[in-house]
Amino acid sequence: MRRAGAILWKDLLTELRTRQGFSAMLSFAALVLFLFSFAIGPETELLARLAGGLLWVAIVFTGTLALGRAFQSEELAGGVRLLRLYPGDPRAIYLGKLAANLVLLAALEAVLFPATEILFQADLGSHALPLAAVAVLGTGGFSIVGTFFSALTVHLRARELLLPLLLFPALVPIVLGAVGATDAVLAGDALGRAGGWIRLLTAYDVILFVVCVWIFPIVLEE
């Protein structure tokens, strides 16, 4: 646990010192939202109806970029090997990276949700609490699988292409669940359909977390 905390702290500190990654991610996410309205057209009602889906696609795209960087700083300086040389369970590396990715995405979503409300006139604000639960579960699932595949692809050639190729199929339940729950909440039935999607997200998060933590050490072996 302490080792995971140290890695989380290191990554956040690096990010805070440079701030490059985060501002680029934020601008990218904003651009994705803009591209959607350019592609779909300026009809406010249509955009409000699609808001849940558009928001989550923006989160997935931007999050994938963030994941691509997750192990990159280590990879460039041969740091993954160094991290592994420290005594203890290599799973701590996974947990630390996962936590760092979650913090980064939470900061991103803190901006992206209000931005969606403003740009697409979707009434996210009045459903803040259930939407926060959906965001936590959806982002959690994304980071659980994403951090895992990020570690797997970091040594590969053409990793920026392979990470999405491996990651997006795995994200199908996350995207369907998060979008389904968001749409259901926005449509006003917080208990009916949203509940099923939230259970699906929870089950996915738990199952994949267990599997990923379990086999992560194999990924880092040399």
Added chain:
Amino acid sequence: MNWQRTLGILALVSVAAGTLLGLFAAPADRLQGDVQRLLYVHVPTAWVAMCSFFVVFLMSTLYLVQRRLAWDLVAFASAEVGVLCTAVTLVVGSLWARPTWGIWWTWDPRLTTTAILLIIYVGYLIVRSMTEDPDQRARWSAVIGVIAFVQVPIVYLSVFWWRSLHQPPSSPRSMASSIGGVLLLNVVAYTIAFAYLVLRRYRLAERELALELAGPERER
């Protein structure tokens, strides 16, 4: 005659027999006509695809437990045949759907999951092709093989829910016994062909690996 060749001939004969029976002996469907005969390719390839991905999972797990490269090579051979069969299933299914349903594609849970399955294992093969070190390649692809197997049921469930929220998925069709018999024969024939193809691909992969290990300087 060695048993490998025997298996190959058996595969060829049974697939040929299944195809001929499917084309000429089995009755044409009263409603769908001859288009229905695509069933004799569609179902066996889908079956073989599922088998092959299960073999990938099994061999990946075995590799992770025992760390023998042979398991990894079987997983690879099986994945390649599986990707081929999944692609054939999708194409043939689409050809059948156009005259029957009036559309090439529908977001049915099984269709959608099969397409995603194809992408997952294409990713598996690409990751393999991009890793040079045999042990690393075996390890990473075994990890993907295991994770993919965990993902697929959840993907299916989520797509099923997504669709059932909008409209019921298409219902399975019942069939006459004459059609069912020919279909069963084809499934058996394709399974033999699957075993043969995986075996041959495995032998080839073995030689590729030996070459790789013998002369690393010849690698790109």
